Amino acid sequence: MHSSLDRLLLLRRALAAAIVPLLTLGPAPCAAQPAQATDDSGHRIALAQPARRVISLAPNLTELAFAAGGGERVVGVGRYSDAPAAARRLPQVGDAFALNIEAIAALKPDLILLWRSGTAPRQRERLQALGVPVFESEISRIDGIASTLQRLGTLMGTAATAQAAATQQQQRWQQLSERYRGRPAVRVLYVAWHQPLMTLNREHLIHAAMSLCGGVNPFADLPALTPTVSLEAAVQANPQLIVSASSERADVQAQWAPFKQVSAVARQHIVGLDPDLLTRMGPRFIEGAEQLCAAIDAARH
Numbered sequence: 001m002h003s004s005l006d007r008l009l010l011l012r013r014a015l016a017a018a019i020v021p022l023l024t025l026g027p028a029p030c031a032a033q034p035a036q037a038t039d040d041s042g043h044r045i046a047l048a049q050p051a052r053r054v055i056s057l058a059p060n061l062t063e064l065a066f067a068a069g070g071g072e073r074v075v076g077v078g079r080y081s082d083a084p085a086a087a088r089r090l091p092q093v094g095d096a097f098a099l100n101i102e103a104i105a106a107l108k109p110d111l112i113l114l115w116r117s118g119t120a121p122r123q124r125e126r127l128q129a130l131g132v133p134v135f136e137s138e139i140s141r142i143d144g145i146a147s148t149l150q151r152l153g154t155l156m157g158t159a160a161t162a163q164a165a166a167t168q169q170q171q172r173w174q175q176l177s178e179r180y181r182g183r184p185a186v187r188v189l190y191v192a193w194h195q196p197l198m199t200l201n202r203e204h205l206i207h208a209a210m211s212l213c214g215g216v217n218p219f220a221d222l223p224a225l226t227p228t229v230s231l232e233a234a235v236q237a238n239p240q241l242i243v244s245a246s247s248e249r250a251d252v253q254a255q256w257a258p259f260k261q262v263s264a265v266a267r268q269h270i271v272g273l274d275p276d277l278l279t280r281m282g283p284r285f286i287e288g289a290e291q292l293c294a295a296i297d298a299a300r301h
Contacts, residue, residue, distance in 0.1 A: 037151040050157025051111035058115035060282035069161025139281040188215035189239035213293035241299040
């Protein structure tokens with residue numbers, strides 16, 4: 001006969017033996033939920049589960065994927081994807097004009113992100129032939145950055161992080177709008193490239209940032225997104241501020257130095273901005289807009 005103490009010890013041992021396998025197995029895995037979102041081309045992306053192996057073929061989309069909480073899911077990137085720092089350590093699979101389809105296939109992606117207008121049609125066709133879902137991005141409005149963050153978060157299963165990043169973007173835009181609302185207008189020539197002289201029209205996202213800051217684009221009504229204009233027409237527009245967001249700022253200054261009759265030249269309001277901010281439609285675009293607003297405000301004085 002076992003004593004009461006013996007029975008208690010046996011019971012404890014039996015319970016311990018039953019618990020150990022449960023601890024080893026861990027919690028039962030949750031069933032993966034489907035993920036769906038519509039890209040900027042109107043295509044419905046439907047995944048059986050959130051993407052775990054993502055390839056981003058544009059620098060801005062790489063930044064957006066990381067900001068949306070999917071950095072650990074990005075397994076390959078396009079050339080020039082140098083932000084955040086972690087992206088520099090990832091395999092590069094070419095650029096919009098020369099994709100390495102074999103390298104892309106070898107990475108076994110379950111989602112590919114591409115910039116639609118920045119990717120040659122032939123390259124898009126080759127990607128589609130892989131049978132991997134492709135999210136085509138074309139951000140043309142300020143709210144498109146927040147929207148893209150949200151949709152990428154949905155597709156990667158990182159919705160909470162993506163929503164927080166999107167909300168922060170929206171709040172910063174609102175603060176910027178409130179800060180510069182009602183200030184005097186400033187004529188701004190945005191130099192996308194200096195030779196030939198290229199600028200942008202009202203359909204460009206940078207124009208939206210310029211308008212938010214109180215800048216007036218003299219070439220807003222031209223039909224092309226990034227029109228080429230003559231130097232004579234630019235001089236006649238008499239900009240109060242000339243902005244260059246390229247690595248050729250010194251060349252822009254030299255080009256304009258002879259035109260002392262232009263307000264921006266006479267008052268030395270020719271500025272260069274970080275080319276990786278305004279020219280990438282990503283989470284750091286707001287930083288470029290803040291720099292642009294500050295430059296426009298300085299030209300008022």
